[in-house]
Structure formats: C-alpha cells, structure tokens
Amino acid sequence: MAGKHEQSPEHKKAHDLADKALDAAMGGDTTKAKTLADQAKQTDPKIAEEMNRELEADRRQAEAFRDKGGGER
Numbered sequence: 001m002a003g004k005h006e007q008s009p010e011h012k013k014a015h016d017l018a019d020k021a022l023d024a025a026m027g028g029d030t031t032k033a034k035t036l037a038d039q040a041k042q043t044d045p046k047i048a049e050e051m052n053r054e055l056e057a058d059r060r061q062a063e064a065f066r067d068k069g070g071g072e073r
Helices: 009-026 030-043 047-067
Strands: none
Touching (some): 009 030, 009 047
16 A cells, blocks of 8 residues: 555656656666656655665566576577
8 A cells, every 4th residue: 555655746756757767777778767767866765765676576576487487488
C-alpha cells in the first residue's frame, strides 16, 4: 500500500523522470540519463532510494528467470 508520499504529484513526476532516465541509460544516452536523474532527485530527493529498490527487485527477478532456464537458447 502506497503512503501519502508515494501518492504525491511530486513523487509521481520524479518517478516518471527516473523511469525516463533509466530508458535513456539503457539506450546509451548517458548525458540525457544523468540530466533526467538529476531532475528526478530535485523533484523528490527520496526517489533514488525507491528506484534502487525497484532495480534490485528487477535484478532478482531476472536472475530467478535465468536460473530456471529461461535465459537459455
């Protein structure tokens, strides 16, 4: 259940900016990624903690998929 902070317009905007930063980084545009990440942190300084948790959960999920043979060709 999301708390009041996670439901705030600032948090939602920061989350959107952080998602765009990750997309830019995965696309190889590190300059754009840094700019968007900085904007996200300025909008909501707590966003970095949340994004780190989400990335860690994604990493664990990918490893579990790989360990079950999902990554074999």
